[in-house]
Every structure is written in C-alpha cells, then in structure tokens.
Amino acid sequence: MNSGDTAWVLVSAALVLLMTPGLAFFYGGMVRSRGVLNMLMMSLGSIGVVGVLWVLVGYSTAFGSDVGGVGLLGDPTEFFGLSSLLGEDQLSDSIPTMAFVGFQAMFAILTVALVSGAIADRARFGPWLLFAALWAVVVYFPVAHWVFAFDSTDDAGTVTAVGGWIANRIAAIDFAGGTAVHINAGAAALALALVLGKRTGWPKDPGKPHNLPFVVLGAGLLWFGWFGFNAGSALAADTTAAVVLVNTLVATSAAMLGWLLVERIRDGHATTLGAASGIVAGLVAITPACSSVTPLGAIAVGAITGAVCALSVSLKFRFGYDDSLDVVGVHLVGGLMGTLLVGLFASASAPAGVDGLFYGGGLDQLWRQAVGAVAVLVYSFVLSLVLALLVKAVVGFRLGEEDEAVGIDETEHAEAAYHFSDSGSARRAPVAADDVERELEGSRA
C-alpha cells in the first residue's frame, strides 16, 4: 500500500462527493424560486439511494468477477455488504480496495443526480427515488463495468480476470467517465424528458433561472470537485494525476470562452449563465480525454465543445422535448464531443494516450471511441425509456397540473425556499391550541 496514493484517492473521493451538492446548486439556481428545494432534493435523494445500493449490489455489479467472461456484468452478489473488503490485505494496486470502493461510489451518485436536471418542476419525488434506484441497478452499474473494470493480467500478460468489454475488447479511452457518466446520464435525461412530457406552458414560458449566483456557486463547486473526479481517476498521486489536473483546468477555461464567444456573436451578450454552462460543458468534454491529450489538445477539446454545446442547447426548442436544464445539450452532447475528440486529439506523449487522427494515428482510435459512445447511448436510452414507462405505469411519475402551478416545493415537500414576510404564518399546532382553549375555559370557570 502506498500512503500517498491512498491519501490522494480518499481526498478525491471527498471532492467528488462535493460535486453532487454543487450540482444541486447549479441546477437549483436555474429553476424558478418555487421549485428550487425539489431540485436540491433530487440530488440529495441520489446520494441516499445510490450510496446504499452501492454497498448492497453496486460495487459488485460494476467491479465483481465478470459473469460469463464476456465483459457485460460483474457478479452482483460477490461483495454484498462489502464485509469481505475490510481487511488490511484488501488492496487494489497501491491503495486499499475500500478507497477505490468509496471513490467509485461518488461517481454512481453524481451520475444519477445529473439525470434529474431534465425533469425539473414536474417529477414527483417518490417516483424519482424509485427511478433512481432502478436506473442505478439496471443501467449505471453494468455500464460502469463495461467502461471502468479493467482486465487483470499476470506478469506474462495473460488475462487472469476479465473486465468490461468497452475498456478492454474495444479499448475505447474513457479516463474518468465521458461515456459511463455523461453520455449515460444525458441519454437517460432525454428518455425521461420524453416520458414525462413538457412542463405546463413550455416552450412559451420555459421559466427563468431564479438565482444565477447559485448557478455560479454550483459550477464552482463542480469544477473544484472535478479535479478529484478526473485527477483522482489516476488512482495514484503521480504524473498522470498532475497532467490530468492541468488538462482539466485549461480545457474548462477554453470551453467557457468558447461558449461566451458563441453568445456574444449570436445574442449580443456574454452571459453569466453562459459562463457557468461553458464551465460544465468543458468539464464534461475533458473527462474522457484528460489523460490522453496534451494541454494544447485539451484547449482544443474544451473550446470546440464549449461552442458546440452553446449551439446545442437550442435543439430542444427545435425538436420539442422539454429537457428543463439542458442535460442533453450539455452532458450528452458534451460527452459525445469529448469521447469522439479523443480519436482526433489523443497524443502518445500524454500519459494514457495513443496517437489520434491529428497525430498520425489514423482512424483506429476514432472508431473505438464511436463504438463505446454509441453503445452506451443506445443502451442507456432504451433501458431508461423502459424504466421510466414502468415507473409511470405502476406509481405514476408526474406531478398534477394544479400542483405544478402551485409549485413543486410546496406540494411535494411542504416547504418554501424563501420567506420574505412572516405575516400570517404563525405555527398552527392543533393539540397545543386545544390546550390553550381548555386553560381559557378553566380560568373563566
């Protein structure tokens, strides 16, 4: 065990957990004030549901022994409860296996939370939790196996334990989850938006963001946590982690500029929401590519994706699906861009790079990237559609029209985010009121 590596992965795990409340603020600021709490709660709910499931079946399904040796699924029962991983001899390369377990748990949580942005203001909270649980088990855990479970080999190079098919058979490069996290979440978001339908009044009234400072706060927390997400994926405190950290910085910077440039030319103004959105688009794009491009390549990946995502967020108006907070435009499109651009900008001089098209490597890596991206896109979209229809049929998924008008915070959570006046809101406690009444009667008697 290497204590430096272990320390870095444990800190990275904590950084990645912070991304989910960060995402909650990023999304929460973008909805109307009457729905901000529900938006935060969908992210917090993901932490609860997926955190527990990870211990029960998640880690096993993603990183357990491959069932049948075809790279589709880990054995879901292998590490049930994780008790078998508690010993000091339980190591994963240079770190305790439990450090890896915790780190990967945060990825599962964040991915589920990302999906919720598509269904702001109209999904009931209980059915969302049910969907989150089903989706994690049926979609995320297997896809994480495809992308993140690497073959184990002995010294002679013989495979001793089979890992996921995308990581090993296809050899697509996805360092920290462009396919498993972003394309996966984006495709699920599209399916959910289609099943739940449009918000009342959309697209005439898409609803303005009620708190842009929240959006920037959330984007900042996401960026901060993303250094753990990407650089922590090196699973060691080493050169790879350092290169990844720099690439994560510069790609994101370039993406923000790319998004703002499109806005300045198209709309006449560089906006705050555009800057925050460009940051997230850049983070998404560099996630798969961060270990296989040079810093200049990272700038290219970021700038291109920032501009493309700025243009893509209007697709929903053209095609008529209500993806409330642009999970498709930012995560699906951004994830596809980052994953495919690896095939163009990857360089053998980067830690985990092979030469892509622009570095003389031809089309070899590009088709590998495309197969991985399309496979996850199709699998996630189809299964998400089925699960959403199932939840809709069994318990109902959507808020009633009247409740939507009143506001989801009040109808689903019996709370309001902001209290500008306390008049007329004295605590109403039936039992206590009866007591007062009895006392009054007693004093009259």
Added chain:
Amino acid sequence: MKLVTAIVQPSKLDDLKDELGRLGVLGMTVSQAQGYGRQKGRTEVYRGAEYPVDFVAKLRVEVLVDESAVDEVVDGVVRAVRTGQVGDGKVWVTAVDTVVRVRTGETGPEAI
C-alpha cells in the same frame, strides 16, 4: 391638500429624499413598483432563449403636501430624479379630501 405621486428610477431615491428634505417635506412613502411606459421593457437572454421583460422595476414615491407647496415639490422631484434617459418616470398630483394623523387624531394640514 395634495398627494404627489412619482414613479422614479430606483437609483434616484437618495437624491429625491435629499431634495424633498431640503424643501421641508417631512415624510414619504416608498413602494416597489413595476411597469412600463412608452419605451416598453427590455430583453433578457438565458442560454440563447430570449425573454422579453415587459415590466421594469421602479419605485413609487408618495408625499402628502399642502396646496401652497405643490409646485415647489413637483419641481423638486423632477429636478432630483431626471437623468435625461428613457425610463425616468412620471410625477402627478391628485387632490386629497381628508388626512388624519392616527396617533393624535389631528386632521387637515396639521396632520401632514
């Protein structure tokens, strides 16, 4: 007695308050207001989606004054809040039948 009502740019409130203080006006009521005049509203853009905003934030300032001071007060308001740009607002004067100071029960000009 007259009620002078002014719809003004929020940024000009302090200037207006100072000016009315110099003219000896002792009280004022300020409320947040939204509206539009000839120039209409403005447009906001979020992720490329345009939202026309018809109603612009203004302040509504009301002061009760004696007949004799009306012209001076109206001139003072206009002087204090004018920027020369569109959206500077309006001032109007309405007649007031009765004024009662709640604390003392005084009525008429003494109650202002």
